[in-house]
Amino acid sequence: MHELSVAQSILDIVHQSVPQDELADVRIVRVKVGTFSGVVADSLDFCFSAISAETPLAKARLEFEHIPFAVECRQCQKTFENDIGFVVCPVCGGVDTAVLSGRELQVTEIELENEKDKIA
Amino acid sequence: MSIITVERKVLEKNDEIARRNRATFSQRHLFVINLVSSPGSGKTSILERTLEYFNKRVKVAVIEGDVQTDFDAQRIARYDAPVVQIVTNGGCHLDAKLVEDALGSLDLTGVKLLIIENVGNLVCPSNYDLGEEMKVVVASTTEGDDKPLKYPGMFQHASVLIINKIDLLPYVNCSMNTLKRNALQINPSLKVFETSCTTKSGIAEWCSWLEQNIHHEDGEGKDIGATRR
Ligand SMILES: Nc1nc2c(ncn2[C@@H]2O[C@H](COP(=O)(O)OP(=O)(O)OP(=O)(O)O)[C@@H](O)[C@H]2O)c(=O)[nH]1
Ligand SMILES: [Mg+2]
Ligand SMILES: [Zn+2]
Numbered sequence: 203m204h205e206l207s208v209a210q211s212i213l214d215i216v217h218q219s220v221p222q223d224e225l226a227d228v229r230i231v232r233v234k235v236g237t238f239s240g241v242v243a244d245s246l247d248f249c250f251s252a253i254s255a256e257t258p259l260a261k262a263r264l265e266f267e268h269i270p271f272a273v274e275c276r277q278c279q280k281t282f283e284n285d286i287g288f289v290v291c292p293v294c295g296g297v298d299t300a301v302l303s304g305r306e307l308q309v310t311e312i313e314l315e316n317e318k319d320k321i322a
Numbered sequence: 323m324s325i326i327t328v329e330r331k332v333l334e335k336n337d338e339i340a341r342r343n344r345a346t347f348s349q350r351h352l353f354v355i356n357l358v359s360s361p362g363s364g365k366t367s368i369l370e371r372t373l374e375y376f377n378k379r380v381k382v383a384v385i386e387g388d389v390q391t392d393f394d395a396q397r398i399a400r401y402d403a404p405v406v407q408i409v410t411n412g413g414c415h416l417d418a419k420l421v422e423d424a425l426g427s428l429d430l431t432g433v434k435l436l437i438i439e440n441v442g443n444l445v446c447p448s449n450y451d452l453g454e455e456m457k458v459v460v461a462s463t464t465e466g467d468d469k470p471l472k473y474p475g476m477f478q479h480a481s482v483l484i485i486n487k488i489d490l491l492p493y494v495n496c497s498m499n500t501l502k503r504n505a506l507q508i509n510p511s512l513k514v515f516e517t518s519c520t521t522k523s524g525i526a527e528w529c530s531w532l533e534q535n536i537h538h539e540d541g542e543g544k545d546i547g548a549t550r551r
Contacts, residue, residue, distance in 0.1 A: 204414050204446050211332045219328050233332070238475050240449035287474025287508050297510035301478075307333060307449070312326040 208241050208307070209249035215309045216259065225258035230265045230313040236306035237271040237285050271304030336450055339418035343453025346425065347436070353536045354436045356416075356452050358476060359460035360469075361442030364486040366394045367519035368460060368528075369437060373401040375529040380536060385424050385438040387416040394439060404429050415446035418453055434536045444473040455535075456481035463487045464494050467501035470508050477508040482515065484528065489518040 216231055231250075235243055243266045250264050270283045277296030289299050331337065347354045357365050366386075373382055383404040386394040395407035406424045408416060421438060430436070438454060440447040448457075459480035461469050464487055470477045477483070483505050485498065498516070505512055515531070517524035 215330050290507050309328045309330050314324050
């Protein structure tokens with residue numbers, strides 16, 4: 203359970219990506235989370251709210267894009283997904299496979315509400 | 323509304339320090355393994371048996387990671403090996419920065435093999451690269467044969483599986499075949515060893531494999547199934 207330190211890293215990335223005077227405008231931080239990223243999205247969400255409360259980022263929340271664990275078989279070229287972590291091809295039994303996705307833990311976008319939006 | 327595109331890995335800072343550690347290790351021709359398992363699978367016992375086997379013929383240094391206490395470092399110090407204890411104070415895994423800092427207080431003169439014993443935890447350490455050459459996961463027979471399926475992350479990232487406490491097989495409900503089959507479904511390229519730290523069965527096989535890898539780092543042997551993941 204290291205969601206707290208992961209939340210802190212996300213907070214750092216937001217601070218480095220958004221000008222100081224616009225931090226309070228941040229509404230959504232989009233995060234890609236692979237099945238095997240090693241973090242639990244709900245728990246990460248909770249930790250992020252806890253450490254951003256009473257800071258300029260208090261109105262920011264995390265939005266997750268879940269990335270499935272996907273594997274490609276080099277023997278039969280089929281692609282398959284599962285959330286168990288199996289890498290053996292279910293079609294031909296091949297073990298020469300490549301993991302395509304499922305290990306992501308990445309901040310992709312930060313959405314801000316501008317002055318203009320507030321007036322409208 | 324405006325959108326800032328970021329595309330940054332959350333653990334990029336760790337990965338960057340891990341790259342730095344890896345460069346340091348390769349400069350020093352150090353073979354480095356990251357030993358991971360759930361609490362009590364026998365990581366420190368395997369280290370003790372390994373140090374005993376090499377009996378200073380191969381110089382081994384150890385970094386111990388624990389949530390509290392320096393008990394494990396004390397156990398290792400008895401073998402007269404350079405050892406440093408990292409106490410994470412609640413932290414569930416070692417990260418590259420902790421290892422980088424620990425390296426500063428280790429005398430690596432003549433050391434060929436560095437073993438980092440991670441915090442006993444089958445989940446979190448799998449996501450933190452320390453700069454090691456490979457992860458070695460220990461699963462003991464007393465934990466049952468379903469661990470690879472319950473904690474696939476760790477088995478995906480490991481290059482070697484040590485099945486420990488095989489002396490207890492007659493007393494526990496654990497099938498070696500099932501355990502191996504489960505592990506290989508998650509990671510078919512796992513190299514598997516079976517050990518007992520009580521009877522010392524399998525320790526020689528594990529240690530000679532390690533020794534081959536150490537030579538390999540000097541450019542002697544080559545490719546014996548060790549892969550970096
Ligand atoms: N019967 C038997 N007991 C073992 C074996 N290996 C380790 N043990 C025992 O298992 C217990 C835990 O061993 P450790 O080596 O401390 O395990 P560890 O993985 O280092 O534990 P943590 O660092 O706390 O996560 C000790 O009581 C050991 O004596 C083995 O092969 N057979
Ligand atoms: Mg230990
Ligand atoms: Zn196939």
